[in-house]
Amino acid sequence: MLAILLLASLFCYSQSVLRGVVLNKKGKSVFAANVYLKSNPNEGTTSNFDGKFSLKIDSTNDTLIVSFIGYKAKNIYLESVNFRKLLIIKLEESAQSLDELIITAGDPISEKISVVKIKKLDIYLNPVSQGDPLKAITILPASTTTNETANPSLRGSSADRSRVILNGVPIYKPVGASQLNNQGFFSLFNPEIIDNIYVYASNPPLTNGNTSAGLVQIKTNKDIKTSQLQLSTSLASTGCFLSQKIKKDVSFIQVYGNYQFSNAFVGIQNG
Numbered sequence: 001m002l003a004i005l006l007l008a009s010l011f012c013y014s015q016s017v018l019r020g021v022v023l024n025k026k027g028k029s030v031f032a033a034n035v036y037l038k039s040n041p042n043e044g045t046t047s048n049f050d051g052k053f054s055l056k057i058d059s060t061n062d063t064l065i066v067s068f069i070g071y072k073a074k075n076i077y078l079e080s081v082n083f084r085k086l087l088i089i090k091l092e093e094s095a096q097s098l099d100e101l102i103i104t105a106g107d108p109i110s111e112k113i114s115v116v117k118i119k120k121l122d123i124y125l126n127p128v129s130q131g132d133p134l135k136a137i138t139i140l141p142a143s144t145t146t147n148e149t150a151n152p153s154l155r156g157s158s159a160d161r162s163r164v165i166l167n168g169v170p171i172y173k174p175v176g177a178s179q180l181n182n183q184g185f186f187s188l189f190n191p192e193i194i195d196n197i198y199v200y201a202s203n204p205p206l207t208n209g210n211t212s213a214g215l216v217q218i219k220t221n222k223d224i225k226t227s228q229l230q231l232s233t234s235l236a237s238t239g240c241f242l243s244q245k246i247k248k249d250v251s252f253i254q255v256y257g258n259y260q261f262s263n264a265f266v267g268i269q270n271g
């Protein structure tokens with residue numbers, strides 16, 4: 001009889017089910033916490049929306065492990081657990097520090113597939129540009145501009161279909177008209193304010209949307225070395241350019257404006 005009672009007790013224990021609840025430090029239930037035995041992690045379970053779980057236990061000679069992302073894993077020896085009561089498990093938050101992350105802006109990846117990148121010095125060294133940022137584009141293979149205008153024409157399209165964007169802002173009329181046929185000689189941009197120009201004959205960056213006739217993306221200076229004032233005049237235009245530092249190595253302002261006219265040209269030709 002004694003042997004039968006011992007075997008019966010072992011059989012009953014082999015069918016024992018451990019019931020518990022997983023909570024955080026504030027007493028709130030932890031959903032989908034991992035609950036498993038150290039000896040057999042593949043046969044575990046997870047807590048429900050209320051943080052409750054149940055797990056069959058074959059032997060008390062084992063360790064219960066409860067884990068969840070953002071919390072320290074809890075190890076509980078089954079020999080110290082009362083299977084008649086609900087096991088309450090409280091998880092402690094795991095404070096993890098990340099290494100310093102520095103994000104800096106760089107040249108767009110589309111630069112690798114752009115037609116060309118034009119710097120300010122390229123504008124001055126190009127005799128065809130006549131000191132005009134948009135006219136500097138006319139010597140590129142993708143440019144098909146055949147008249148005297150600075151309007152960019154790429155891949156045989158009309159000039160009014162090529163988009164010009166300044167610091168992410170589309171420019172509606174980048175060239176001022178100075179002829180009766182509405183074709184201008186000069187664009188509205190001073191080379192001194194230009195940092196670089198990206199010319200895309202096709203497939204411009206997705207941030208600017210698609211365009212059927214290419215894209216000219218102009219970015220202005222990020223810094224200036226000295227404050228300066230420039231005045232210019234010619235038979236076709238007059239202009240003023242001011243660069244002024246506001247706070248050293250922090251901020252600056254640049255103001256540029258010009259006025260274009262054709263009276264001088266008309267007067268010379270009449271004479």
